Amino acid sequence: xxxxxxxxxxxxxxxxxxxxxxxxxxxxxxxxxxxxxxxxxxxxxxxxxxxxxxxxxxxxxxxxxxxxxxxxxxxxxxxxxxxxxxxxxxxxxxxxxxxxxxxxxxxxxxxxxxxxxxxxxxxxxxxxxxxxxxxxxxxxxxxxxxxxxxxxxxxxxxxxxxxxxxxxxxxxxxxxxxxxxxxxxxxxxxxxxxxxxxxxxxxxxxxxxxxxxxxxxxxxxxxxxxxxxxxxxxxxxxxxxxxxxxxxxxxxxxxxxxxxxxxxxxxxxxxxxxxxxxxxxxxxxxxxxxxxxxxxxxxxxxxxxxxxxxxxxxxxxxxxxxxxxxxxxxxxxxxxxxxxxxxxxxxxxxxxxxxxxxxxxxxxxxxxxxxxxx
Ligand SMILES: *Cc1c(COP(=O)(O)O)cnc(C)c1O
Numbered sequence: 001x002x003x004x005x006x007x008x009x010x011x012x013x014x015x016x017x018x019x020x021x022x023x024x025x026x027x028x029x030x031x032x033x034x035x036x037x038x039x040x041x042x043x044x045x046x047x048x049x050x051x052x053x054x055x056x057x058x059x060x061x062x063x064x065x066x067x068x069x070x071x072x073x074x075x076x077x078x079x080x081x082x083x084x085x086x087x088x089x090x091x092x093x094x095x096x097x098x099x100x101x102x103x104x105x106x107x108x109x110x111x112x113x114x115x116x117x118x119x120x121x122x123x124x125x126x127x128x129x130x131x132x133x134x135x136x137x138x139x140x141x142x143x144x145x146x147x148x149x150x151x152x153x154x155x156x157x158x159x160x161x162x163x164x165x166x167x168x169x170x171x172x173x174x175x176x177x178x179x180x181x182x183x184x185x186x187x188x189x190x191x192x193x194x195x196x197x198x199x200x201x202x203x204x205x206x207x208x209x210x211x212x213x214x215x216x217x218x219x220x221x222x223x224x225x226x227x228x229x230x231x232x233x234x235x236x237x238x239x240x241x242x243x244x245x246x247x248x249x250x251x252x253x254x255x256x257x258x259x260x261x262x263x264x265x266x267x268x269x270x271x272x273x274x275x276x277x278x279x280x281x282x283x284x285x286x287x288x289x290x291x292x293x294x295x296x297x298x299x300x301x302x303x304x305x306x307x308x309x310x311x312x313x314x315x316x317x318x319x320x321x322x323x324x325x326x327x328x329x330x331x332x333x334x335x336x337x338x339x340x341x342x343x344x345x346x347x348x349x350x351x352x353x354x355x356x357x358x359x360x361x362x363x364x365x366x367x368x369x370x371x372x373x374x
Contacts, residue, residue, distance in 0.1 A: 004316045004366065007189040007290060010254060010356045015246040022242035030216070032238030038245050042184070042199050045248065046174045051208035053200045054236035054244070055215055058163040058185030061198040062090035064211050064234065065181035066131060068202070069157035071096050075130035078118060079161075080110045080142075081324040082342035083135040087161045088325050091133065099129060100326050102338030103137070107282040108292075108345065110134050111338065112146030118337045119154055131157045136165035136175055137322075138351075139191065139258075139289030140280055144170055144178040157181070163198075166191055167255045167287040175287075176201045186240075191254055191289050191356070192247040194240040257356035258288035261363065265291050265352060268367040274300035274374055292321055294348040300374050304350040310373040316366055321349030 022034050039052040046052075055061045071077055073095035079087050081100035088098040101118055104111035115132070122128050132151050134142040141162075151158040160179030162168075168175040176182040182201035186194040202208040213219075218231025236244075262280070269275050278292040295302060304320050311318045323346055326336035353366060 002315065004353045004358070004362050005355060006317045006319055006351060006353055008355045008357065009188050009193045009195075010250075011193070011243075011247070014249065015243050018242040018246035019239060022239045027238040030235035030237050032241070034238045034241040034245060035236060038236075038241035038248075039199070041245060041248055042201075045251070046176050046201065050177065051202045051205050053202060053208050053211040053215065054241050055198045055200055055211075055234045056236055057196055057234075058161075058183050058187060058198040059086040059090055060215070060232065060234040061183040061185075061200040062086060062133070062159070062161060063093045063232070064200055064214055065159045065183060066090055066094050066096070066133075067214065068181060068207050068210060069131040069159060071130045076122075076127065077131050077133060078115065078129045079133035079325075080135040080137070081326045081336055081339065082108060082322055082345065083137060083161070083325065084163070084322055085325065085328065085330070086163070087133055087135050088331060096130065098133075098325065098331065098334055100324075100331070100334060100336040100339075102324075102336065102341050103345070105341055106279055107140060107143060108137050108278060109140065109142035109283070110147065111341070112143050112150065114337045115147060116150055119150060123154065128154055129156060131159055133159045133161055134179065135161040135163075136168065138278060138286070138292055139165050139168050140278075140286035141165060141168055141170035141175050141178065141283045143283050145283075148178060159183070160201075163187075164190060164289045165287055167251045168285060170284040172284070175284075181207075186244055186247070191258065191287055192244070192251060194236070194244040194247065197236045197240050197244060254356040255287045257358070258291075258354055261354050261358050262288045262291045264360070264363045265293075265367065268363065269370065272371065272374055274302070288354070290351045290354045292349060292351050294345060295350070297348065302374050304348065307350055307370060307373050311366065311369055314365065314369050316353060316369065318353065319351045321345055321351060 160182035163185035215234035220226035324342040
């Protein structure tokens with residue numbers, strides 16, 4: 001009942017009304033005015049002159065982004081090893097193979113120096129990747145001031161996996177504007193939710209229309225069912241787009257609430273030398289999606305596993321940080337550039353409850369439990 005979850009949905013009467021409004025309108029389908037509205041509102045929030053397509057999941061959006069970028073059978077795509085599996089899986093859906101780049105310690109995102117070396121090496125071997133997927137981990141943008149020029153130098157499309165980073169900024173610009181394509185997820189655990197869903201950000205109307213075409217089984221404009229290309233059933237429901245529009249209104253409030261969580265954690269645990277916080281702020285303003293820490297093993301015998309257990313005994317959910325892709329059985333034979341940084345973050349890292357509904361007494365309970373275990 002009073003379990004404290006890692007990142008639960010934060011929905012209320014506004015969302016309920018929006019859902020019922022869409023339901024009552026009769027557009028109970030993956031087509032309708034709420035979809036158009038949602039796409040336009042996200043595009044406006046990003047500052048306009050981008051084109052948004054509402055899809056059924058972030059994973060589906062990544063798959064379409066890769067297709068739009070021309071990724072196909074036998075290609076290689078460079079991506080972060082320190083990420084959720086969806087970033088890599090979408091590459092494999094295209095028949096391509098991910099080549100992993102380790103993160104750096106300053107942002108936990110793709111290390112631009114390693115990317116540069118990997119691209120130089122690939123170029124010399126005449127085997128450049130078809131695209132680069134950069135991930136904005138835990139709500140913080142990767143270093144696009146370095147990554148974008150590198151992609152431009154080699155003529156590679158840049159796909160931005162911003163699944164966790166809606167509402168963040170990179171050097172003053174909204175996250176989602178840095179790549180050629182960008183993806184936001186509205187899964188149940190993200191900063192905004194439609195229970196499941198995503199927005200694919202495209203650079204022009206043409207590519208957005210192509211994404212809509214591919215997401216609705218690539219139906220040719222004919223009265224009979226005519227198909228030339230392989231399509232997918234990836235469109236978002238009009239009902240969920242209504243939910244998304246309601247959620248969008250409170251994005252700044254939700255970012256602020258998660259930022260407050262992080263501030264509280266830092267303050268309440270300031271006398272714990274074993275704790276180091278995720279280095280937020282390296283590339284801009286994060287959305288503070290998850291409050292993450294690492295434990296310095298020279299300062300404590302406690303490990304993330306012992307903390308997770310102690311918190312669980314108090315009915316508090318916490319999680320290790322993402323397990324790097326190059327350590328996953330699924331991807332262990334794929335090439336990795338570097339690898340030791342994400343490995344050590346995985347060994348020492350922990351994600352604390354970070355929902356935008358978290359209350360001060362809960363934060364106190366969490367931090368007291370942590371202090372005892374340290
Ligand atoms: C959540 C997430 C995704 C996938 O989004 P879904 O909507 O769950 O398919 C992709 N990449 C990252 C980094 C994520 O955190």
